[in-house]
Amino acid sequence: MKITDYIKRHKKKTIVLVVLLIFYAFCLPKDLFTKPTSTVITSYKGELLGALIADDGQWRFPHNDSVPEKFKTCLIQFEDEYFYKHPGFNPISIFKAFRQNLKAGKVKRGGSTITQQVIRLSRNNRDRTYFEKLKELVLATRLEFRASKEKIIAFWASNAPYGGNVVGLDAASWRYFNRKPSELSWSETATLAVLPNAPNLIYPGKNQDKLLAKRNRLLKKLLTKKVIDSLTYELSILEGLPQKAYAIPQIAPHLLQKINKEKKGEFVKTTINKKLQTQTNTIVKNHYNQLSKNGIYNISVLVLDVKTRQVLSYVGNAPTDNKHQKNVDVIDKPRSTGSILKPFLYAAMLDNGELLPNTLVADIPTNFGSYQPENFDKKYAGAISAKLALSRSLNVPTVRMLQSFGLEKFHHYLQKLQLKDIKKSAEYYGLTLALGGAESNLWDLCKSYAAMASTVNHYSENSSRYFTNEFSSPTLYADKSIDFGAKTSEKIIFDAASIYLTLESLKDVNRPNAEENWEFFDSSKQIAWKTGTSFGFRDAWAIGTTKDYVVGVWVGNADGEGRPGLVGVQTAGPILFDVFDKLPNSTWFEKPFDEMTKIEICNKSGYRATDICEEKTLEFVQNAGLKTKPCPYHISVNVDESETYQVNTSCENLENIKQKSWFVLPPLLEYYYKKQNPFYKPLPKFRNDCLGDVKNTMKFIYPTEKSTIFLPKNFNGKQNELVLKVAHSNNDAILYWYANNTFLGTTKELHSFAIQPKVGEYNFTVMDNFGNEIHQNISVKH
Structure with missing residues (x-):
C-alpha cells in the first residue's frame, strides 16, 4: 500500500504521528x-x-x-x-x-x-x-x-x-x-x-x-x-584522596577583571607568557615590600612584544591591601605624565627639521610670565646638546624647545598618537604639557613607544616602507593578530630617522650621575628608556624599548598621595631593568639610511657646520635636518699672535694679525656654560691701544623676563632681599644700576646687586661704562 493511500485512510493517526514527530523534533531546548x-x-x-x-x-x-x-x-x-x-x-x-x-x-x-x-x-x-x-x-x-x-x-x-x-x-x-x-x-x-x-x-x-x-x-x-x-x-x-580544595590560580587578577568586562563567562586564551608574568609578579612584590616602607603602595607593569604588539605581561597593581586600592587596575588609569612625553617632543622637532641631536639648546633661568620651570637639581648648564638634555631629562631646555617649536604643533602630534587622556586644548595645558601638565596612562604610552620602535623595524625590513596602521593598539587575545595595514612610502607620524635618533638619544643606560637624580645601571643590554616624575612626587614612570620588547612601569599611590623619593629613576627604573633582565637580549635597531643624510656637523655647537667651524664631524642626520640653520655661534675674529687680545690695523701690523674662528655664546648662556666647561674660552677683549667698535653685550640673569616676584619674610621676621644679576661679555666692564631712574650703585666683575624693595612696580636699568644699557620690569609682592 502506498503511503498516500495510508494517509487518506488513517488521517487521524497520521495527524497524531506528525504532531508527535514535530514535538520530538523540537522537544530538546536549543x-x-x-x-x-x-x-x-x-x-x-x-x-x-x-x-x-x-x-x-x-x-x-x-x-x-x-x-x-x-x-x-x-x-x-x-x-x-x-x-x-x-x-x-x-x-x-x-x-x-x-x-x-x-x-x-x-x-x-x-x-x-x-x-x-x-x-x-x-x-x-x-x-x-x-x-x-x-x-x-x-x-x-x-x-x-x-x-x-x-x-x-x-x-x-x-x-x-x-x-x-x-x-x-x-x-x-x-x-x-x-x-x-x-x-x-x-x-x-x-x-x-x-x-x-x-x-x-x-x-x-x-x-x-x-x-x-x-x-x-x-x-x-x-x-x-x-x-x-x-x-x-x-x-x-x-595514592590518597585530596584533603582540601586549592584556590584557583590568580596569576593575572587585574587582567582577568579587564577581560571579564568584555567577555564575561567565557574561556579566553590571552597573549600572556605565564613564565614572564610569574617573574614580573615576583619582581613587583619584592619592590613593593621595600617601597611600602616609604608609604608607596601601588605599582603597575606592562610588557609588549614590539613585532606582534601582543601583551606578554600585565600587572595592574602591587599585592597591596584594600585600604590602598588593591583591586584598582592602574594600567589604564590617567596619571600625570611627568617627563615621559619629552621623547615625543624631541622626535617631533627632529621630524620637522628644527633640531639636530647635538644642537646646543639654552639651559638658563627662564620665565614665561609667572611660569618659571626648573631643572630637577635646580642647576643650569648654560647650553647643552638637545640629545643630552633629553637623556638627563632637563626641564628648562624642554620648555624652551616646546615654546620654540610651538605648543599647538606638539599638541597635534600627541593627538595623532591617540593618547586618549589628553582631551583638553593646547592652551589648557600650556608649556607644562611636556613636563607633566597633562595626564596619560601606561597602556597608551607603552603602545606609542612600541609603535615607534616598530616603525623603525618595519622600515628596515620592508624596503624603506611604512605601514598605515603602525600606531595601533596592542592586543590581549591570542586569537587576534594586529593588522598593520598597507605599505606606504609616506611616514605615519614621525619619520623612521627621527625615531631612530630619538631612540639613540635614550639608549645609554649609563646615564651621567647628576647628584642624587641619576643612578647607574648595567649597560650590557641596549635599551632606549625614559623616566618621569610628576609634580609633588605623585607619579614615577619608566618606559624602555628594545628592538623586540617594550616595558612600562608606573609607581605611586592610587589615591594620588605624593611621597619623598617617589622619583622615576629611583623607584620605577630598577623595576624596569629587573623585568628586562628576564627578557631575551635584542640587537639594536638598524639605521634607516634612506631617511638619513650624511652632513658636516660643528663639533662644538651641534649645528650644521659653516666654513668657519674649526672642528667638524660627518654624521648621519634625518633628511629634514637639512632645513636646520647653520652654526650661529662661530665668528671670525682678528687676534694678536698670542691670541690674547682682539686687534685691528689701528694697533697692529697686518702681518701680525691672525684671523681665527671663535666659539662665542650669548652672555647669559656663557655665564652658566663656562662654569660647566672649563675649556671654554670667552671672546678676547680688544687691546687697549686699538681703535674702533668694541662689541660689549650684557643680559639679565635674574630676573630674565617681566614677572611677579614674591619676597616672603625670613625666620627673623625681616623682609628677604631681591638679588639682581647681570652677565656681561667684558670682564672689565663697570655696571651702573638704577631702579625707577634712581641710582643704586655700581658693580665690577661679579655683577649682582641686592635690594629690599617695597611692594610695587619697578623698572630696573643697567648701564655699562661703554654706554650700553638694558632694562627689566617686575612687580614685587610680599
Whole structure:
C-alpha cells in the first residue's frame, strides 16, 4: 500500500504521528545549559592564569569540548560501558534497575546512560520519578540525533557536580588537584570519574572511605580490562584522596577583571607568557615590600612584544591591601605624565627639521610670565646638546624647545598618537604639557613607544616602507593578530630617522650621575628608556624599548598621595631593568639610511657646520635636518699672535694679525656654560691701544623676563632681599644700576646687586661704562 493511500485512510493517526514527530523534533531546548559560567583566562599556551566565580556562586568553567582520553575511558567504564553502542538509553540496564528497585520497594539503582545523565543535569536534577525517567529517555534519544558521542561526553564533563560549589571537570581538576585534567594521574582521573556519583564524599570526615572504595573498584576494572598494567594499578591505589580544595590560580587578577568586562563567562586564551608574568609578579612584590616602607603602595607593569604588539605581561597593581586600592587596575588609569612625553617632543622637532641631536639648546633661568620651570637639581648648564638634555631629562631646555617649536604643533602630534587622556586644548595645558601638565596612562604610552620602535623595524625590513596602521593598539587575545595595514612610502607620524635618533638619544643606560637624580645601571643590554616624575612626587614612570620588547612601569599611590623619593629613576627604573633582565637580549635597531643624510656637523655647537667651524664631524642626520640653520655661534675674529687680545690695523701690523674662528655664546648662556666647561674660552677683549667698535653685550640673569616676584619674610621676621644679576661679555666692564631712574650703585666683575624693595612696580636699568644699557620690569609682592 502506498503511503498516500495510508494517509487518506488513517488521517487521524497520521495527524497524531506528525504532531508527535514535530514535538520530538523540537522537544530538546536549543541550549541545554544556560547557567552562568566562570570567566577563565589562560596563557597563550593554554596555562590557567585565573578565573572568576560564576554569578550564582559556582566554580563552573565554560563548556569545554576537549575532554582527555584518560577521563573518557574512566567515565565510560564506571558509568556507561556500552555508551558508544546504544541510541541514548540501554534497555538491559533499565530492565535490571527496574527489577532491582521493584524488589527493594524503592529506587536503589539507576539505569541511566551518560546521555540520560546529561539530560538530567540540564533539567537541574529533578525528582527521580518514572515519568521523569521517561522524559529523560525521550530527550536522550533526541540528543543522540543532534550531538556526537564526543559532544555528549563533553556536556557531561562540563556540567557534572563535584561537591560544594564545584561544577565540571575543569573546575574540579583545579580545585582538588591544582592542575588541568590532561595532567592528572590515573588515580586522580578515576577519582573525578566516580565523584559525581556521590559528590558529598569528597570532603574529609564524610565517609571518604566510600569514595576511596569506588575509585579503587574502577581502577581494578581498568586493570581487568587491560587499560592499565599491574604496576600502574598498584601505584594508583596507593595514592590518597585530596584533603582540601586549592584556590584557583590568580596569576593575572587585574587582567582577568579587564577581560571579564568584555567577555564575561567565557574561556579566553590571552597573549600572556605565564613564565614572564610569574617573574614580573615576583619582581613587583619584592619592590613593593621595600617601597611600602616609604608609604608607596601601588605599582603597575606592562610588557609588549614590539613585532606582534601582543601583551606578554600585565600587572595592574602591587599585592597591596584594600585600604590602598588593591583591586584598582592602574594600567589604564590617567596619571600625570611627568617627563615621559619629552621623547615625543624631541622626535617631533627632529621630524620637522628644527633640531639636530647635538644642537646646543639654552639651559638658563627662564620665565614665561609667572611660569618659571626648573631643572630637577635646580642647576643650569648654560647650553647643552638637545640629545643630552633629553637623556638627563632637563626641564628648562624642554620648555624652551616646546615654546620654540610651538605648543599647538606638539599638541597635534600627541593627538595623532591617540593618547586618549589628553582631551583638553593646547592652551589648557600650556608649556607644562611636556613636563607633566597633562595626564596619560601606561597602556597608551607603552603602545606609542612600541609603535615607534616598530616603525623603525618595519622600515628596515620592508624596503624603506611604512605601514598605515603602525600606531595601533596592542592586543590581549591570542586569537587576534594586529593588522598593520598597507605599505606606504609616506611616514605615519614621525619619520623612521627621527625615531631612530630619538631612540639613540635614550639608549645609554649609563646615564651621567647628576647628584642624587641619576643612578647607574648595567649597560650590557641596549635599551632606549625614559623616566618621569610628576609634580609633588605623585607619579614615577619608566618606559624602555628594545628592538623586540617594550616595558612600562608606573609607581605611586592610587589615591594620588605624593611621597619623598617617589622619583622615576629611583623607584620605577630598577623595576624596569629587573623585568628586562628576564627578557631575551635584542640587537639594536638598524639605521634607516634612506631617511638619513650624511652632513658636516660643528663639533662644538651641534649645528650644521659653516666654513668657519674649526672642528667638524660627518654624521648621519634625518633628511629634514637639512632645513636646520647653520652654526650661529662661530665668528671670525682678528687676534694678536698670542691670541690674547682682539686687534685691528689701528694697533697692529697686518702681518701680525691672525684671523681665527671663535666659539662665542650669548652672555647669559656663557655665564652658566663656562662654569660647566672649563675649556671654554670667552671672546678676547680688544687691546687697549686699538681703535674702533668694541662689541660689549650684557643680559639679565635674574630676573630674565617681566614677572611677579614674591619676597616672603625670613625666620627673623625681616623682609628677604631681591638679588639682581647681570652677565656681561667684558670682564672689565663697570655696571651702573638704577631702579625707577634712581641710582643704586655700581658693580665690577661679579655683577649682582641686592635690594629690599617695597611692594610695587619697578623698572630696573643697567648701564655699562661703554654706554650700553638694558632694562627689566617686575612687580614685587610680599
